[in-house]
Amino acid sequence: MPLAIGIDLGGTNIKGGLITEKGEIKSQTSIPTLVHEGPDAVVERIVRIVNDLRSDQPGAIAGVGIGSPGPLNPVEGYIYTTPNMPGWENYRLKDRVAEKTNLPVTVENDANCAVLAENWLGSGKGSRTMILLTLGTGIGGGIIFDGKLVNGSVMSAGEVGHIVINHNGPKCGCGSHGCLEAYCGAAGIVSRAWELIEKPGTVSVLREKIMNDRTKLTPAIISAAAAEGDGVALSVLRETGKLLGIGITSLVNLFAPEKVILGGGVAAAGETLFHAIREHVRRYAFAPASQDVEIVPAAFKNDAGIIGAAGLYLIKTDTK
C-alpha cells in the first residue's frame, strides 16, 4: 500500500506526516523552522523529518510533497519571493531535498495543498470545481477547476485574497488597493471593530476584553464576543460576511463552483459570518450558480497542509 510524506513548511514550524493512500496520518512530527538560519539549514531539518518518518516504515515511500509559502514554481520546485523567508529567492528546494533523501520531491503552494486536502477528503470531497479561502492574517486559498488546481501558465495564480472589491479602498499588503484581503484579513476586521468600539457611547464587552487596548483586539476575541451576543461584535461579523460575499460573488461569476469552503481562524466565527456571506452571494451572483453553490466551513484544521502535500503523490489523477 503506497505511502507518502507530506511536509508543511511554515514560517514558524515545519510539520511532517507519513500519510496512507486513504489520507490517514500514520505518524507525524513538528520542529521549529528557524528561518533565520537560512535555506540550507532548513533543508537539513526537512531531511531529518523525512528520515524520522520513514525510519519505522519498511515499505516504499512514493514521494515527498512539500507545501511552502508562495508564489513558487511547482515545476522546477523553487520559491519566487518569500516576504517571510529572506534569502530563499530562487532556492532549488525541490532538488536539494531530492538529492539528500533519494526520493521524488514535489513543491507546491501551501494554500494549494490545503485545497487538495479539502477536495480529496474534506468539505469539497468529490467537487469538480471548488474554491478554498483561508481566512487568517492574510487571505490565502486556491481553486480547483474541473478537477485541476488553478496554477496558471506562469504559476502565480489562484490568489483569491487579491481580487479587488473596492479600488478606492485601503492599501493592501500586495501593493494594490481594496483587495479582499485588505478588508477581510485580520487587520481589516480588527480595524472595522476598533472604529465601532472607539465611538463614544458604544456599549460592548469587547472594551473590557481588550482593556481598551487596540493591540489586544483579534478576530478570535471578536468571534468570542459575538458568541456572547455582543452587538458590536455581531455587527462586525455581519459586515465582514458581506464584504467576503462581495469577493465570493465575483468568484462565483467567474467559476460557478460547486463549493466555496472557508477555513482559517476567522471562519471559526461560524453561522453569523456564513449567513451574511450566503445572503450576499444568493442575491448578487448569477443564477444558477448563486443558488446552487454551497458555502461551507473547511473540514481540516491543522493537518490539511501535510495531508494535501502527501496527496501530491497519493491522489489518483483524473484522466478524464
Added chain:
Amino acid sequence: MPLAIGIDLGGTNIKGGLITEKGEIKSQTSIPTLVHEGPDAVVERIVRIVNDLRSDQPGAIAGVGIGSPGPLNPVEGYIYTTPNMPGWENYRLKDRVAEKTNLPVTVENDANCAVLAENWLGSGKGSRTMILLTLGTGIGGGIIFDGKLVNGSVMSAGEVGHIVINHNGPKCGCGSHGCLEAYCGAAGIVSRAWELIEKPGTVSVLREKIMNDRTKLTPAIISAAAAEGDGVALSVLRETGKLLGIGITSLVNLFAPEKVILGGGVAAAGETLFHAIREHVRRYAFAPASQDVEIVPAAFKNDAGIIGAAGLYLIKTDTK
C-alpha cells in the same frame, strides 16, 4: 475534409457560415432574427440558413454549432434567461434544430464562441490559458483555462464583466453594484465623459461632435475625439483603461493567463486605452504573471461568432 456550420444567433441578425477545418469561411449569410416572432419562427430561419449553406456542399457536415446569448446550458442546449429574447426561457434550441436538420447540434454561449475563435486562430492562438473581454454595450467574454472553456459545474461562469471593482459603485444591470461592466460598459464610459464635458470651462471637440446632446455621446465618438488629440476624450480613455486594469488585475491574480484579449467596439480605441490597462496590471497584479501576460486586441471583428461556433465541431480536442 470536414466542414461545419457556425451560427451566430444575435438579437438583430442570425449569421451563418460554412467553415473548413482550417477555420476558413467557405460561404456565409445573414438574415434578420425577428426575435419578436418567437423561438419557433427563429428556429425556422436557422434551419433555412443551415440548408442554404449545405445545399452547394456535397461533403459531410460534422455538425451545427450555435452561438447564442446566455446564460445557457450547453449540455442540454437551452437558454436559461434571455433579457433580450423574451419567451426563450428553457426553450430546447438544440433539440429543435437537430430534429429539423438531422445534424448534430451544439449550443454554446456566444462569448465562449468568440473565445474559441481567438484561441483557435486569432490573437490567442496556442495559449493554454487566456481571457477575452468583449467591450461593447455590456462586457462579455470568457476564459480558457488550461485548454478548456471555463463553464463551471452549473454552466453560469466566465462572467468576466461581473467581477466587482467597487462595491460602493454604481448599480449594474445584473443587480449587483460596481461590476466592471457598470464602469466600462458603454453607458459607464459615456457617463464619465459627460461629467467632464458638462463642467463649466471644459474645452473639448466632443461638445460640437454631439451638439451638446448627451444622448448622441458614444464610446466610438470618444475614441474618434481622442484620435484627434482631444484632452477630455484622452482622459476618459485613460480612466477607462485604469478601471479595466483593476478588473484585469483581479483576473490575472486568479488565472495568470498568458494572454488577455480585448475585443468589441470599445477596444478599437487603441493604444491610449491599452497602455493604461497594461500600466495598471504590470504595477498591481502579482508577478510573474503581471509581467508576462500579453494584453492585446482581438484578431476577429465580426466573424468570431460563426468561426468559434463551427469550431465546436472542428477544433481538435486537447487530450492532454
